[in-house]
Amino acid sequence: DTGVSQNPRHKITKRGQNVTFRCDPISEHNRLYWYRQTLGQGPEFLTYFQNEAQLEKSRLLSDRFSAERPKGSFSTLEIQRTEQGDSAMYLCASSPRVRGVRGSYNEQFFGPGTRLTVL
């Protein structure tokens, strides 16, 4: 296993277009997280999945954003009607199963990110 992978690595789009990013976590990691990072800022939490269930969504995740993890493996993050303010690095991370512990924070392994530029 080579770690968390994200595709594409870079995406340039025009305002108003829809974009979709993909994250493949480390195999058998049951938790998957999406973050957004703008220039000069730390990552901001967007949403989190445990298996296929989306358990937490940040207020940052407007109605134009949707994330799925249909089979509890890879995840997609879609942004509809992109705006220039959506330009950021979108990071994905996964963390391993912790048997018998609900809601604990586990060590996260980050992917390389997808850099989105909205023109």
Add this chain to the structure above:
Amino acid sequence: KNEVEQSPQNLTAQEGEFITINCSYSVGISALHWLQQHPGGGIVSLFMLSSGKKKHGRLIATINIQEKHSSLHITASHPRDSAVYICVGGATNKLIFGTGTLLAVQP
């Protein structure tokens, strides 16, 4: 005020110096995480700790649960340590990122 505060925000050091980055948090957490991010965006997990102290090579992380404070130390700093160091507080289903410390180690 952020729930996870780091200091300093920017740090410049000479090669070989001992470096300390501090993190204070105001919320209950189950673990604290130190991340390293190099220019270009790649994030590497350095430590996850919930008590005491951990050491990996030249890096040492400590946490004091009672004082809600953690420190990341780098001994014998090197220019390749130049990066942003981010402290992350982990609570139930919630992840709180510090604003990061930009470290530049000059040769």
